[in-house]
Amino acid sequence: MHELSLIASVFDVLEENARAHGAARVTKVVLQVGRMSGVVPDLLESAFDTYKQGTLAEGARLEIVDVPVRLCCSDCGGEAAREDSDFSCAACGSRRVEIVAGRELVVERIELETDGA
Amino acid sequence: MTTKTISVLQDLLATNKQAAAAIRQELSSRGILCINLLSSPGSGKTTLLESLADRLRGRYRMAVIEGDIETERDAERIRAKGIPAWQITTGGACHLEARMIGRVLSHVPAAIDFLFIENVGNLVCPASYDLGEDLRCVLLSSPEGDDKPAKYPQAFLSADCLILTKADLVPYLPFDPAKAAAEALSIKPGLRIFTVSALRGDGVDELAAYFAEALERLRSARA
Ligand SMILES: Nc1nc2c(ncn2[C@@H]2O[C@H](COP(=O)(O)OP(=O)(O)O)[C@@H](O)[C@H]2O)c(=O)[nH]1
Ligand SMILES: [Mg+2]
Ligand SMILES: [Zn+2]
Ligand SMILES: [Zn+2]
Numbered sequence: 001m002h003e004l005s006l007i008a009s010v011f012d013v014l015e016e017n018a019r020a021h022g023a024a025r026v027t028k029v030v031l032q033v034g035r036m037s038g039v040v041p042d043l044l045e046s047a048f049d050t051y052k053q054g055t056l057a058e059g060a061r062l063e064i065v066d067v068p069v070r071l072c073c074s075d076c077g078g079e080a081a082r083e084d085s086d087f088s089c090a091a092c093g094s095r096r097v098e099i100v101a102g103r104e105l106v107v108e109r110i111e112l113e114t115d116g117a
Numbered sequence: 118m119t120t121k122t123i124s125v126l127q128d129l130l131a132t133n134k135q136a137a138a139a140i141r142q143e144l145s146s147r148g149i150l151c152i153n154l155l156s157s158p159g160s161g162k163t164t165l166l167e168s169l170a171d172r173l174r175g176r177y178r179m180a181v182i183e184g185d186i187e188t189e190r191d192a193e194r195i196r197a198k199g200i201p202a203w204q205i206t207t208g209g210a211c212h213l214e215a216r217m218i219g220r221v222l223s224h225v226p227a228a229i230d231f232l233f234i235e236n237v238g239n240l241v242c243p244a245s246y247d248l249g250e251d252l253r254c255v256l257l258s259s260p261e262g263d264d265k266p267a268k269y270p271q272a273f274l275s276a277d278c279l280i281l282t283k284a285d286l287v288p289y290l291p292f293d294p295a296k297a298a299a300e301a302l303s304i305k306p307g308l309r310i311f312t313v314s315a316l317r318g319d320g321v322d323e324l325a326a327y328f329a330e331a332l333e334r335l336r337s338a339r340a
Contacts, residue, residue: 002211002242006129013127021123028122036271038245087270087304095306099274103245105129114119 003043006105007051013107014057023112026057034067034104041066069102133246136215140222140249144232145339149225150332151232153248155272156256158238161282161315163191165256166233168315170198172325177332179231182221184213186237201226212236212243230332240265244272252331258283259290263297270304278309280324285314 014026029048033041041064048062069082073089074096080089082102088095128134144151154162166181173179181202183191192204203221205213213236225232234250236243255276257265260283266273273279279301281294298310309327313320 005210009129009132013125013129017123017125021121023121027120036274038242038271087274095303105245107125107127107129109122109124109126111120111122114121116118 003039003047004051006039007044007047010048010107011051011055011057014055014060014110017110018056018112021112022114024056024115025113026060026110027113028061028063028111029057030063030065030108030110032065032067032104032106032108034102035069036099036102037105039105065108067101067104070100071097072100073097130245133215136219137247137249140215140218141251143222144249145251145335147227148336148339149229149232150252150328150335151234151248151250152252152254152328153234153236153243153250154254154256155236155240155243155276156238156258156282157240157261160238160256160258160261162235162238162256163194164315165280165282165313165321166195166200166235167198168313168318168321169233169325170195170200172318172321173231174199177230177325177329178226178228179233180225180229182218182232182234184217184235184237186210191235201229207237210237211239211241212246213248214246215248218248231328240269240272244269244275251335252277252328254278254280256280256282257297257301259286259292259294263293263300266297266300266304273301273304273308276305276308278311278327281310281312282315284312284319285317 018026033039045062052058071082072079073094075094076092078089078091083090089097156162179200181195181200183202183204185191186207186209189204192202195202205217234248253276255272301308311320311324
Protein backbone atom coordinates (compact mmCIF):
# COMPACT_ATOMS: atom_id res chain seq x y z
CA MET A 1 0.00 0.00 0.00
CA HIS A 2 3.02 2.25 0.37
CA GLU A 3 4.72 1.20 -2.85
CA LEU A 4 5.21 4.78 -4.05
CA SER A 5 7.11 5.84 -0.94
CA LEU A 6 9.28 2.73 -1.20
CA ILE A 7 10.05 3.61 -4.81
CA ALA A 8 11.00 7.10 -3.62
CA SER A 9 13.60 5.52 -1.34
CA VAL A 10 14.80 3.34 -4.25
CA PHE A 11 15.43 6.57 -6.15
CA ASP A 12 17.46 7.97 -3.25
CA VAL A 13 19.67 4.90 -3.58
CA LEU A 14 19.88 5.27 -7.38
CA GLU A 15 20.85 8.94 -7.23
CA GLU A 16 23.44 8.38 -4.54
CA ASN A 17 25.10 5.56 -6.49
CA ALA A 18 24.92 7.34 -9.86
CA ARG A 19 26.61 10.37 -8.31
CA ALA A 20 29.29 8.30 -6.59
CA HIS A 21 30.14 6.59 -9.90
CA GLY A 22 29.80 9.63 -12.12
CA ALA A 23 27.08 7.90 -14.13
CA ALA A 24 24.68 9.67 -16.47
CA ARG A 25 21.92 7.09 -16.48
CA VAL A 26 20.55 4.12 -14.63
CA THR A 27 19.55 1.38 -17.04
CA LYS A 28 18.47 -1.40 -14.74
CA VAL A 29 17.43 -1.85 -11.12
CA VAL A 30 17.21 -5.24 -9.44
CA LEU A 31 15.01 -5.32 -6.37
CA GLN A 32 14.58 -8.25 -3.98
CA VAL A 33 10.99 -8.42 -2.77
CA GLY A 34 10.15 -10.95 -0.08
CA ARG A 35 6.76 -12.66 -0.22
CA MET A 36 6.12 -11.41 3.29
CA SER A 37 7.35 -7.87 2.72
CA GLY A 38 3.76 -6.67 2.53
CA VAL A 39 4.45 -5.21 -0.89
CA VAL A 40 2.78 -6.08 -4.19
CA PRO A 41 5.27 -6.46 -7.09
CA ASP A 42 2.77 -5.22 -9.71
CA LEU A 43 2.17 -2.05 -7.72
CA LEU A 44 5.92 -1.55 -7.31
CA GLU A 45 6.36 -1.78 -11.06
CA SER A 46 3.70 0.78 -11.82
CA ALA A 47 5.01 3.08 -9.10
CA PHE A 48 8.50 2.74 -10.60
CA ASP A 49 7.27 3.53 -14.12
CA THR A 50 5.46 6.62 -12.88
CA TYR A 51 8.28 7.83 -10.71
CA LYS A 52 11.08 7.39 -13.24
CA GLN A 53 9.71 9.95 -15.73
CA GLY A 54 12.15 12.83 -16.11
CA THR A 55 14.78 11.23 -13.85
CA LEU A 56 18.15 9.69 -14.60
CA ALA A 57 16.40 6.31 -14.56
CA GLU A 58 13.87 7.33 -17.23
CA GLY A 59 14.92 4.44 -19.49
CA ALA A 60 15.56 1.96 -16.69
CA ARG A 61 14.04 -1.47 -16.37
CA LEU A 62 12.94 -2.75 -13.00
CA GLU A 63 13.63 -6.40 -12.33
CA ILE A 64 11.96 -7.91 -9.30
CA VAL A 65 13.51 -10.94 -7.65
CA ASP A 66 10.82 -12.83 -5.78
CA VAL A 67 12.13 -14.11 -2.44
CA PRO A 68 10.14 -17.05 -1.04
CA VAL A 69 9.63 -17.44 2.69
CA ARG A 70 12.13 -19.73 4.42
CA LEU A 71 11.68 -21.05 7.92
CA CYS A 72 14.37 -22.23 10.30
CA CYS A 73 13.29 -24.61 13.06
CA SER A 74 14.34 -23.96 16.67
CA ASP A 75 13.77 -27.60 17.58
CA CYS A 76 15.50 -29.67 14.89
CA GLY A 77 17.56 -26.93 13.24
CA GLY A 78 16.13 -27.74 9.82
CA GLU A 79 15.67 -24.96 7.29
CA ALA A 80 13.22 -25.13 4.40
CA ALA A 81 10.97 -23.08 2.17
CA ARG A 82 7.54 -22.51 3.66
CA GLU A 83 4.90 -24.86 2.29
CA ASP A 84 1.38 -23.56 1.59
CA SER A 85 0.05 -21.33 4.33
CA ASP A 86 1.60 -23.17 7.22
CA PHE A 87 4.14 -21.84 9.69
CA SER A 88 5.58 -25.11 10.88
CA CYS A 89 8.80 -27.01 10.28
CA ALA A 90 8.63 -29.19 7.15
CA ALA A 91 10.91 -31.77 8.80
CA CYS A 92 9.57 -32.21 12.34
CA GLY A 93 6.32 -30.24 12.39
CA SER A 94 7.40 -27.93 15.19
CA ARG A 95 5.80 -24.49 15.26
CA ARG A 96 8.83 -22.93 16.89
CA VAL A 97 10.18 -21.53 13.63
CA GLU A 98 11.95 -18.32 12.69
CA ILE A 99 11.43 -16.60 9.38
CA VAL A 100 14.91 -16.38 7.89
CA ALA A 101 13.94 -15.11 4.44
CA GLY A 102 10.91 -13.56 2.79
CA ARG A 103 10.79 -10.10 4.35
CA GLU A 104 13.33 -8.53 2.00
CA LEU A 105 12.95 -5.12 0.42
CA VAL A 106 16.45 -4.72 -0.88
CA VAL A 107 18.07 -2.95 -3.82
CA GLU A 108 20.28 -5.82 -4.93
CA ARG A 109 22.16 -4.24 -7.84
CA ILE A 110 21.91 -1.55 -10.45
CA GLU A 111 23.31 -0.99 -13.92
CA LEU A 112 24.80 2.41 -14.67
CA GLU A 113 25.79 4.04 -17.92
CA THR A 114 28.57 6.59 -18.12
CA ASP A 115 29.02 9.03 -21.04
CA GLY A 116 32.38 9.69 -22.69
CA ALA A 117 35.37 7.49 -23.31
CA MET B 118 29.77 5.04 -23.26
CA THR B 119 30.41 2.42 -20.60
CA THR B 120 28.03 0.31 -18.60
CA LYS B 121 28.71 -1.13 -15.22
CA THR B 122 26.81 -3.23 -12.74
CA ILE B 123 27.03 -2.28 -9.10
CA SER B 124 26.16 -4.54 -6.25
CA VAL B 125 24.24 -2.35 -3.80
CA LEU B 126 22.42 -4.60 -1.30
CA GLN B 127 20.69 -1.65 0.33
CA ASP B 128 17.80 -2.55 2.64
CA LEU B 129 14.99 -0.08 1.95
CA LEU B 130 13.78 -0.33 5.54
CA ALA B 131 17.23 0.23 7.03
CA THR B 132 16.65 3.89 7.93
CA ASN B 133 13.40 2.97 9.67
CA LYS B 134 15.12 0.18 11.59
CA GLN B 135 17.86 2.56 12.75
CA ALA B 136 15.36 5.21 13.83
CA ALA B 137 13.35 2.56 15.70
CA ALA B 138 16.43 1.29 17.52
CA ALA B 139 17.24 4.83 18.65
CA ILE B 140 13.69 5.33 19.97
CA ARG B 141 13.75 2.01 21.81
CA GLN B 142 17.00 2.90 23.46
CA GLU B 143 15.92 6.38 24.45
CA LEU B 144 12.58 5.25 25.90
CA SER B 145 14.10 2.34 27.80
CA SER B 146 16.75 4.67 29.27
CA ARG B 147 13.85 6.81 30.48
CA GLY B 148 12.12 3.72 31.90
CA ILE B 149 9.13 4.06 29.58
CA LEU B 150 7.41 1.03 28.09
CA CYS B 151 6.24 1.64 24.51
CA ILE B 152 3.24 -0.25 23.12
CA ASN B 153 2.23 -0.21 19.45
CA LEU B 154 -1.45 -0.97 18.72
CA LEU B 155 -2.23 -2.38 15.27
CA SER B 156 -5.61 -3.22 13.77
CA SER B 157 -8.09 -2.57 11.01
CA PRO B 158 -9.98 0.73 11.24
CA GLY B 159 -12.71 0.53 13.87
CA SER B 160 -11.45 -2.48 15.85
CA GLY B 161 -11.57 -0.39 19.01
CA LYS B 162 -8.04 0.97 19.53
CA THR B 163 -9.08 4.41 20.71
CA THR B 164 -11.90 3.05 22.88
CA LEU B 165 -9.45 0.62 24.49
CA LEU B 166 -7.04 3.48 25.21
CA GLU B 167 -9.89 5.44 26.81
CA SER B 168 -10.73 2.46 28.98
CA LEU B 169 -7.06 1.94 29.92
CA ALA B 170 -6.86 5.64 30.86
CA ASP B 171 -9.70 5.10 33.35
CA ARG B 172 -8.21 1.92 34.78
CA LEU B 173 -4.59 3.02 35.05
CA ARG B 174 -5.46 6.36 36.61
CA GLY B 175 -3.78 6.92 39.96
CA ARG B 176 -1.48 3.91 39.51
CA TYR B 177 0.37 4.54 36.25
CA ARG B 178 0.90 7.52 34.00
CA MET B 179 0.39 7.15 30.29
CA ALA B 180 0.71 9.18 27.12
CA VAL B 181 -0.57 8.45 23.63
CA ILE B 182 0.65 9.08 20.10
CA GLU B 183 -2.23 8.85 17.64
CA GLY B 184 -1.71 8.04 13.99
CA ASP B 185 -4.43 8.76 11.47
CA ILE B 186 -4.60 9.77 7.85
CA GLU B 187 -6.66 12.85 8.72
CA THR B 188 -8.11 14.70 11.75
CA GLU B 189 -7.16 15.31 15.39
CA ARG B 190 -10.23 13.43 16.64
CA ASP B 191 -8.61 10.48 18.36
CA ALA B 192 -6.07 12.69 20.16
CA GLU B 193 -8.96 14.86 21.35
CA ARG B 194 -10.78 11.79 22.71
CA ILE B 195 -7.66 10.83 24.67
CA ARG B 196 -7.03 14.39 25.95
CA ALA B 197 -10.62 14.47 27.18
CA LYS B 198 -9.49 11.75 29.61
CA GLY B 199 -6.74 14.04 30.92
CA ILE B 200 -4.03 12.09 29.11
CA PRO B 201 -1.32 13.84 27.07
CA ALA B 202 -1.77 12.95 23.40
CA TRP B 203 -0.18 13.94 20.10
CA GLN B 204 -1.79 13.41 16.75
CA ILE B 205 0.33 12.47 13.77
CA THR B 206 -1.68 12.96 10.59
CA THR B 207 0.06 11.05 7.85
CA GLY B 208 -1.80 12.82 5.03
CA GLY B 209 -2.51 9.64 3.14
CA ALA B 210 0.31 7.38 4.31
CA CYS B 211 -1.08 4.03 5.38
CA HIS B 212 1.28 3.41 8.33
CA LEU B 213 3.42 5.21 10.88
CA GLU B 214 7.19 5.23 10.52
CA ALA B 215 9.79 5.48 13.24
CA ARG B 216 10.99 8.95 12.30
CA MET B 217 7.43 10.30 12.73
CA ILE B 218 7.52 8.98 16.30
CA GLY B 219 11.03 10.37 16.75
CA ARG B 220 9.79 13.88 16.05
CA VAL B 221 7.17 13.67 18.81
CA LEU B 222 9.46 12.09 21.38
CA SER B 223 10.91 15.32 22.75
CA HIS B 224 7.38 16.40 23.79
CA VAL B 225 6.70 13.23 25.75
CA PRO B 226 6.95 13.99 29.48
CA ALA B 227 9.81 12.26 31.28
CA ALA B 228 7.61 11.06 34.13
CA ILE B 229 5.38 8.54 32.41
CA ASP B 230 5.20 4.76 32.52
CA PHE B 231 3.50 3.81 29.27
CA LEU B 232 3.70 5.37 25.84
CA PHE B 233 0.97 3.98 23.61
CA ILE B 234 1.06 4.38 19.86
CA GLU B 235 -2.21 3.94 17.99
CA ASN B 236 -1.12 3.06 14.47
CA VAL B 237 -3.06 3.98 11.34
CA GLY B 238 -6.01 1.59 10.96
CA ASN B 239 -4.64 -1.02 8.58
CA LEU B 240 -3.79 -4.65 9.21
CA VAL B 241 -1.25 -4.83 6.40
CA CYS B 242 1.64 -2.41 6.21
CA PRO B 243 2.08 -1.16 9.80
CA ALA B 244 3.38 -4.69 10.46
CA SER B 245 6.50 -3.94 8.38
CA TYR B 246 7.48 -0.84 10.35
CA ASP B 247 9.19 -1.10 13.71
CA LEU B 248 8.40 2.03 15.72
CA GLY B 249 10.78 1.26 18.57
CA GLU B 250 8.02 -0.33 20.64
CA ASP B 251 8.60 -2.92 23.36
CA LEU B 252 5.25 -4.63 22.79
CA ARG B 253 3.24 -4.93 19.63
CA CYS B 254 -0.45 -5.65 20.14
CA VAL B 255 -2.83 -6.62 17.37
CA LEU B 256 -6.52 -5.98 17.99
CA LEU B 257 -9.17 -8.11 16.34
CA SER B 258 -12.80 -7.20 16.97
CA SER B 259 -15.54 -9.81 16.91
CA PRO B 260 -17.42 -8.25 13.93
CA GLU B 261 -14.33 -8.67 11.75
CA GLY B 262 -14.55 -12.46 11.82
CA ASP B 263 -12.38 -15.19 13.28
CA ASP B 264 -10.60 -15.94 9.99
CA LYS B 265 -8.41 -12.83 10.03
CA PRO B 266 -5.23 -14.30 11.56
CA ALA B 267 -4.83 -16.67 8.59
CA LYS B 268 -5.54 -13.86 6.12
CA TYR B 269 -3.13 -11.34 7.63
CA PRO B 270 -0.36 -13.55 9.01
CA GLN B 271 2.27 -10.83 8.97
CA ALA B 272 0.54 -8.70 11.57
CA PHE B 273 0.01 -11.69 13.85
CA LEU B 274 3.52 -13.04 13.34
CA SER B 275 5.08 -9.78 14.38
CA ALA B 276 2.82 -9.34 17.43
CA ASP B 277 3.54 -10.05 21.09
CA CYS B 278 -0.09 -10.02 22.06
CA LEU B 279 -3.52 -10.40 20.50
CA ILE B 280 -6.44 -8.48 21.96
CA LEU B 281 -9.86 -9.83 20.97
CA THR B 282 -12.08 -6.77 21.30
CA LYS B 283 -15.83 -6.11 21.46
CA ALA B 284 -16.39 -9.30 23.44
CA ASP B 285 -19.84 -7.95 24.40
CA LEU B 286 -20.94 -8.47 20.77
CA VAL B 287 -19.88 -12.13 20.54
CA PRO B 288 -23.34 -13.51 21.47
CA TYR B 289 -24.82 -11.79 18.40
CA LEU B 290 -22.17 -12.82 15.88
CA PRO B 291 -20.88 -15.98 14.23
CA PHE B 292 -17.51 -15.22 15.82
CA ASP B 293 -15.74 -18.03 17.62
CA PRO B 294 -13.09 -16.57 19.97
CA ALA B 295 -11.55 -20.04 20.47
CA LYS B 296 -11.10 -20.42 16.71
CA ALA B 297 -9.56 -16.95 16.35
CA ALA B 298 -7.18 -17.73 19.23
CA ALA B 299 -6.24 -21.15 17.84
CA GLU B 300 -5.53 -19.72 14.39
CA ALA B 301 -3.42 -16.92 15.81
CA LEU B 302 -1.49 -19.39 17.97
CA SER B 303 -0.84 -21.67 15.00
CA ILE B 304 0.82 -18.70 13.29
CA LYS B 305 2.58 -17.38 16.36
CA PRO B 306 3.08 -19.89 19.17
CA GLY B 307 3.38 -18.22 22.55
CA LEU B 308 1.29 -15.22 21.52
CA ARG B 309 -0.44 -13.76 24.62
CA ILE B 310 -4.16 -13.49 24.07
CA PHE B 311 -6.61 -11.23 25.91
CA THR B 312 -10.34 -10.83 25.50
CA VAL B 313 -11.82 -7.45 26.30
CA SER B 314 -14.89 -5.33 26.01
CA ALA B 315 -13.55 -1.81 26.22
CA LEU B 316 -17.10 -0.52 26.29
CA ARG B 317 -17.91 -2.42 29.49
CA GLY B 318 -14.36 -2.59 30.81
CA ASP B 319 -14.30 -6.40 30.87
CA GLY B 320 -10.79 -7.86 30.64
CA VAL B 321 -9.06 -4.48 30.61
CA ASP B 322 -7.52 -4.98 34.08
CA GLU B 323 -5.89 -8.25 32.96
CA LEU B 324 -4.43 -6.45 29.96
CA ALA B 325 -3.21 -3.61 32.17
CA ALA B 326 -1.52 -6.18 34.45
CA TYR B 327 0.29 -7.64 31.43
CA PHE B 328 1.57 -4.16 30.52
CA ALA B 329 2.61 -3.56 34.13
CA GLU B 330 4.60 -6.81 34.18
CA ALA B 331 6.40 -5.84 30.98
CA LEU B 332 7.18 -2.44 32.52
CA GLU B 333 8.67 -4.15 35.58
CA ARG B 334 10.85 -6.31 33.34
CA LEU B 335 12.03 -3.30 31.34
CA ARG B 336 12.97 -1.41 34.51
CA SER B 337 14.69 -4.32 36.23
CA ALA B 338 16.72 -5.04 33.06
CA ARG B 339 17.80 -1.39 33.12
CA ALA B 340 18.73 -1.32 36.80
N1 LIG C 1 -19.91 -3.01 21.29
C1 LIG C 1 -18.68 -2.50 21.39
N2 LIG C 1 -18.32 -1.49 20.58
C2 LIG C 1 -17.07 -1.00 20.68
C3 LIG C 1 -16.14 -1.51 21.64
N3 LIG C 1 -14.97 -0.84 21.50
C4 LIG C 1 -15.17 0.06 20.50
N4 LIG C 1 -16.44 -0.03 20.01
C5 LIG C 1 -17.05 0.80 18.97
O1 LIG C 1 -16.39 0.55 17.73
C6 LIG C 1 -16.27 1.76 16.99
C7 LIG C 1 -14.82 2.02 16.63
O2 LIG C 1 -14.07 2.20 17.82
P1 LIG C 1 -12.70 3.01 17.87
O3 LIG C 1 -12.16 2.88 19.24
O4 LIG C 1 -12.88 4.38 17.35
O5 LIG C 1 -11.83 2.16 16.83
P2 LIG C 1 -10.37 2.45 16.20
O6 LIG C 1 -10.61 2.92 14.80
O7 LIG C 1 -9.66 1.13 16.21
O8 LIG C 1 -9.70 3.47 17.06
C8 LIG C 1 -16.87 2.85 17.85
O9 LIG C 1 -18.18 3.07 17.43
C9 LIG C 1 -16.84 2.26 19.24
O10 LIG C 1 -17.82 2.77 20.09
C10 LIG C 1 -16.57 -2.58 22.50
O11 LIG C 1 -15.84 -3.09 23.36
N5 LIG C 1 -17.84 -3.03 22.31
MG1 LIG D 1 -8.83 5.32 16.53
ZN1 LIG E 1 12.01 -28.97 12.95
ZN1 LIG F 1 1.89 1.66 4.47
